[in-house]
Amino acid sequence: MSIIAALGQAAQPPLSPTNIFAPVSTPAQSIFELSLLVLAVVGAIFVIVSGLLAYASVKFRKRKDDDGREPAQVYGSSQVELAWTITPVVIVLVLFLATARVIFSVQDAPRPPGSLEVTVIGHQFWWEYRYPGLNVVTANELHLPVGEPTFLTLLSADTDHSFWVPRLAGKTDLIPNHPNKMWVEPRETGLYLGQCAQYCGTQHAKMLLRIYVESREDFDRWIHEQAAAARTDDLSSEGRRIFERTACINCHTVAGTPANGRFGPDLTHLMSRETIGSGIARNTPENLRAWIQRPDALKPGSLMPPMGLTDQQLDAVTAYLASLR
């Protein structure tokens, strides 16, 4: 029990930012409470049975002063066997009923009208987020308001993925041609981490999740900024020209420009994000430049090809992207 308590220190920084015993959202909380019951039952069984085992191993060992006779042969005992059949059945029933309650409360939770909806689309190896009705499309960093339920619809553009942010909810898979639903209801602001939990190919390990839970005002402001078209300092910059003449626009979208590809992340407000490459590097001009030059260097097996630009072109494109706030 103390291990669980130690693992679940929610007041202090938890042992880990992805600790399942430090829930900050309703579904994760329900699971946590169920897990305490399960752990208690299972722990008790372990202590009792392994205790008996240890005791038997010691008490009935062959002693040095053994007389060489065989011990009494006991072939069975109906009462004992009945007892140790009934007890597990009862335990199973208890656990089953407790589990059923949580399954229904989490999976079949009613959706309050007007609650926020986000569509999550899994890609190899990044996350696409769309807020239908709010005209926002972004990637890799999800923003949610605190204190309200948000319902996520989970889709996939290629293979199977899984959305797992332990402190917010249990994981749910993103499977192509099989839409799934989940919900979160965070009660504390902050940045919550996770990552893809279903093997999806070479860079499964670096498909990280960053969920920013903010106050309603901050969230609304973020939505407002994201919904706007691209704002950039220098509309006729060299970098923008290279970007729009190269294959970049086939994969990426920059709202309000000819770039409207959907294979790669939306870059309209790239500089509003703290990280690039789905969480693997800080969003600095140096990292951006290195990424565009050769994504494989930061994320070997990434599906973005090296663009074969010269140093000058790279500088220009990086400057353009760095202006997309």
Place this chain on the structure above:
Amino acid sequence: MFSLIAAEAAIFVIFVVAYLFYLGKSISGPTPSVLHVPVFLTVCLLSSSWTIHRAVAALRRGEIGSFARWWTSTIVLGAVFLGGTAREWQHLIADEGLTIRTNLFGTTYYSLVGLHAFHVTAGVIALTTVSLFTLFGQLKREHAARVDLVSLYWHFVDVVWIAVFMVVYVVGR
């Protein structure tokens, strides 16, 4: 042999499940309505269970000649079934444009019916092998038990056809 039949039955169950699961889910392309119900072929195949039963009974009585006639009839009926299936497929591919890669229906149909036809073919080969032994005078009354095992496999193939027929041509259409 029963264990083998159990294992094979399990394989067929999975293909049937896939077929049923995907009914109506094809996005485009031909649907099961293009299928003609193969009544004649079914009669042939199911009759072959009767003929093989008569063959084994004859062998148990030691009547090799009678056995050979009934056994050969079984092979002929099996071959007719295969030939008819081939013709049906030729029609589906050439006239209806249904191949294994056309859509979900094509994939599941050809896989299920094809898997069965493959087992019929294997059965026909086994039966023909027994015929060759008979032709060379090697088959004796004491082999009845072994020949019975082969007939068990053949009956299994027929039972599977009943299942496939119900699923594909009755339920599925």
Place this chain on the structure above:
Amino acid sequence: MSTTDSVGWAGTRIAPRPFVDKLHEWVTTVDHKRLGILYFAFGLTFLLVGGIEAAVMRLQLIRPHNDLVTPQVFNQMFTMHGTTMIFFVVMPILFGFANYLVPLMIGARDMAFPRLNAFSFWLSAFGGLFLYFSFVGGYGLYGAGTAPDVGWFAYAPLTAKTFSPGHSTDFWTLSLLVSGFGSIGTAINIIATTLCMRCPGMTLGKMPLLVWLNLVMAGLVILALSPLTAAQLMLLVDRYLGGHFFDTQAGGSAVIWMHFFWVFGHPEVYVLILPSFAFASEIIPVFSRKAMFGYPVMVAATVAIGFISMSVWAHHMFTVGMSSGGNLFFVLSTMAIAVPTGIKIFNWLATMWGGKIYFKAPMLFCIAFLFQFLLAGLTGVMLGSAPFNWQLGSSYFVVAHFHYVIVGGILFTVFAAFYYWFPKVTGRMYSETLAKVHFWLFVIGFHLTFDFMHVPGLLGMPRRIYTYEPGRGWDTWNFIVTIGVFFQAAGVLAFVANMIRSYFRGRRAGSDPWDAWTLEWSTTSPPPEYNYASIPVVKSRRPLWDLKHPEDPDWKYE
């Protein structure tokens, strides 16, 4: 082996037979004992290979952002490690024991279909070699060739041609297809032998528990391996004939692959554990000097486990988005199967209770098995609670759980079985000291690795990742987990050394070094090719106990 001794009749020396002759004999053998030994050799070799693959992974994960291997190689490692260990280590070793022991224990001279037996072995062997050819064959260039990298359960649509061009998936599919036919052949043999070739007096209720457990295991193989065969055929149709079984772009379903695979996959793990229970059920009574407690219930529990195991498969799919009703059903069936399994643990405990326990190597490994299997079963109950599974599934908690079962449960009883029957198979005793060294090294290593592996799972670490971020709190735990590997490797080396050295230099063992009670101990060590000069007649479950204790035979109480 006695048939190739170079001492002839009346003590005259005859020339030793040429090596090629001996090799030919082994390659063409249909003797169940020889085939058993071939299975052992095959399985143990792949154990070392699979162990190396595990070591590579653990070394890569010893610290975050390590670059010992590329992600591509790591992904091949976990795929090959899982596939190898399950299909080419554990299954062959268990089939080897079944082959060797079942005819001996029922008083028969061989299996029902000796040639099918040999054919099944060579199919499995070929499957294994074919899988490993993938490292050098195919496109064979980038680092580790084109070995499969889709995970041992090869989820669609990652296995579609679009996402897995090249032949890595095909090596996985074809090698398992081939060895699957071999497994079905062996299962047919076990069933036919057990049902038709028992010696006089041995009703089904008087068979040793090992024979019962292998019978149920064979039944499961028949029913469960076929879905995998079917699914793999469908995958081949998709990849090569343009089919759409799992083609999500054409309306196909990725989830149906999961259903088909786990309909195989879950009974498969019971295929692996039932023979382990068999070993424990033979060894624990002998080393506690007491009859098995509750034989009828042990049989009933086994059959129950066999049936229920066919209904729990989707507990591997709780996160896939099944309905709440669907999830609920599988929670119930999963927890239900814990009941007969737990009963077995209690029965073993009761067998030890009031007995006289000898702490020889087989018993040491079995006692460790009891503790470890208990814990593994309990983490399994945790995972069976669907909401808890939504957090723990696909994480290192699951990896820890199933390794606890397979290594802590199955491998421990396999070691116990090797030590227990080593004298019978080779005619020599192994070194008890070296065996204890093996035991302690391995137990320490096992617990270092797999106890602590649960923690990163609880702290959010998913599985199948070639590296991880620092600052998630996973670093120290991963480090400890990796250290355990060295102890386990040392233990296994001690085991191999013991087997080899004792084969050549061990003290000669008689026919019954353990004072045991089942039929195999009544014939010589090693048994002659025909097993028994005359077919034995039995009256109880422990025929040798009856012979040794004529004043108090078992058949009075059964």
